[in-house]
Amino acid sequence: MSDQMSNGAEQQQASSLPMHVLAQYVKDLSFENPNAPQSLLPNQPQPQVNIGVDVQGQKVGEDIYELTLNLRCEARQGEAVAFLVELAYAALFQFPGLPEEHHRPVLMIEGARMIFPFARAIVSSATREGGFPPLMINPIDFAELYHRQSAEQAEQPQQPPF
Known part of the structure; x- marks a missing residue:
């Protein structure tokens, strides 16, 4: 019973974050299989x-921000590239009631x-459709x-955050 109550409190706290997802979309997707069929x-x-991650945010409207998650996954078999996946996945967010310094x-x-x-x-599906086992990227902190x-x-010269 206490587990149910604490889980409910955690869900309430997580859902109380003043954050709305307005849209999610693929900005760019590329899959290369340069050595097929040998690979x-x-x-x-x-x-x-080898997996590279980059996160970029920008203000695109009044209290609306775009976040782009860039993933680059390169697989090599010896010296040869087996596959390369590049994905730019984005979303639009709004933060009603949240002070701007926290955006x-x-x-x-x-x-x-x-x-x-x-x-x-999307990355998992692309690698599977490319003939390889699905690539399951580990969670990222x-x-x-x-x-x-x-x-x-x-450490760099000061620039505006958005």
Whole structure:
């Protein structure tokens, strides 16, 4: 019973975040399979996958922000590229009632966390349709990524956050 009550309280707290998702969309998607059909022949070595993540936010209207999650996944079999997936997945967010100084961290952390599963599914589907096993990207700590990017930006000349 107490577990149900605490779960309900956690759900209420999470849903009380003043954040609306207005739209989600693929901005750009590319899948390359440059060595097919050789890369798909039986007994090929397991590809070594390198995944790059970049999160960008910008103000696009009165209290409306676009967040773009850029994923680049390159798989190599030895020296040869097995596949390359590049995805720019975006969403529009609005923050009614949230003080403006909190917009950027909420967008870059919570917004990215919200759209990541959709981007992950697109990458997984693209690799599967390309003839490879579905690539399942591990969860990403967007808070740590945000803090790291903020520290790097603090070392550079000051620019407006949006």
